[in-house]
Amino acid sequence: MSWDLKVAEIQKPYLTDKDIWQSVHRFYYHGKTTTTYKYGFLKALLESVPSANEQFEISFDHLFYSFTKIYWNLVIHNNLCQSNSQKAPSSVQKVLEAFAATHAIPREWSFDQLPASQQLQLIAAVKKVGKKYVIGATYSDFNGEIYSFDLKKEYLQLHPTYYRFFQTHKRMLTNITNYQLALFLEKFNEAEKVSKLLTRVEVVTQRKSLLQFSQLLQKAGIEHCFYCHKKISKSSHVDHFIPWSYIQSDHLWNFVLSCSTCNTRKNNKLAAENFLQQLITRNNQWIKEERYLLQFENYTEKKLTEFYQYSQLNGFIHDWKPSQLRE
Template sequence: MGWDLQLGELKEGYGTEDDIWKKLNYFFFDAKTTTTYKYGFFKALLENIYMTTPEGFMSYDHLFYDFTKIYWNLVVHHQLWQSNTKSRRSVIQGILEDAQVKYEVPKDWRFDRLPEAVQQSIVQQVKKNGKRYVIGAFYGDTDGVFYAFHLKDETLQMSLPVVQFLKKYQRLVTNLTNYQLAKFLEKYNEDFTQMLTRVEQVSQRASLEEFRRLLQTNTGDCCFYCGKTTRQTLHVDHFIPWDYVQSDRLWNFVLACPTCNTRKNNRVPAPQHLTALYAQNAKLQQLVRMDYFYAYSEQKLQELYQFATSNGYRVWE
């Protein structure tokens, strides 16, 4: 099973795409699943795939923040049961439901609306139990091919070929994960109306106001694309569409006038705008907290841009 492992080494010699697809096929279609933990964890891995260091290390705090956000939005916001038995809720489901009662949080709130101190308290509880139940289990289901880990040291090192694979096939793998998660939830929840839509949106924030404030303070009040000022409220736009990255990172945000934002829609901007985004991020890195740019590099942004276009996202001129 692997769930009770304290550490796991990375298997060598399994770096081909065929090897990785075989492990994913087992994970999606043959591995034993009693809760939604592994699907939520895989979604968090995918959200953090551009947050790995050059050596492949991934931050436990970033990883479990996103895991908690996903799970909170499933459990509290959508009130979906996460276990295959109605007689006992999963440990992490219990942590989140108890936290919602303790802090008197409205059930329609998404995780990012909670006060930061409350968020961090909940994340630490989830991380403690996620380390115990999730990391080893996912490691076992993928046969040690995806990452090495050490729970005590809180290290998780991704296989670099797997990182590149997940970047290359991110759209497809994300959709597969959402589909399998929705199928599981439909079995154990009476209300499965628009289940896939709900699963696809669990990573969305309630508000991007934090990023609007940072961008307006440090980059000005003009549209990133057309350069014009407007009396209308500028939109906070995902440069690479959210539909692809499904993650909110300051280095992927720009301010756009309503006209440009509407015309861009679900496309990637032309290459000259990518050059402008490099310049904006270089400026922001000197002005904001370092954690906003954890593991960021222009090379990673360029790679993300290229993979988005190869995944079918059209270019907006």
């Protein structure tokens, strides 16, 4: 059975978008689903695409960081059952609940509130389960087309056409995945737990605080708004240059400091292309500094430019500019 595979290769080197749409439809609407694994893992995979290297490889550490965060916030923070039987919880649910009980972690804590050491322990435990039940099963769900993988080396390699397809249709695929996940959860959880369920699923991996990145940016000596150049105060905002609702992951190379006015007015829009060039110039300087090496893992100027272009294809309003620039 495919879920038990240790190593697997991509079965179809050449794919068209039509081929992928057929596989995506089968995945969403015709597969057997007894837990939320398939939706949770695809959501994590979509979120991990920005972490892929130039060979379209994604490490399991990146994948299962997202996967663990999704499931912690669903299972512990939102107290939602992840299988079609409350008497037979999924393996990941068991791991999370045991971890929370052992460490006396309050259920109101989101994943980001866990100490870094506990996050790493938890990711390792969830990754062990995911390698056993999720990687091969998803490979099978997509008929061996979506990626190759090696459980021992702990990475998967996306099919190049899937990589492009995910970027081109990411907003739609994320919304469909969220909907299917919420639909499953609604069926197998008590009514009082599913209030505003889709909204909770949509933001399940959004950070509660960007203070860590704000401090990094401020330590770099940034004193002016990235957009309007106004001198910023302690109440400055960390802005996702390419909107979080497209990338849905946090990277220093996509963060800028802005004043509250620009951050509010830009909202879910793309800034004009001259700001992209400004960000590329900044990143090209920072990537040379040793203190930022981990923050710029697998970053390239080409990747940032492509994400900017792909987000336009996903319908984000672009060419936003502040109403008044200060020299």
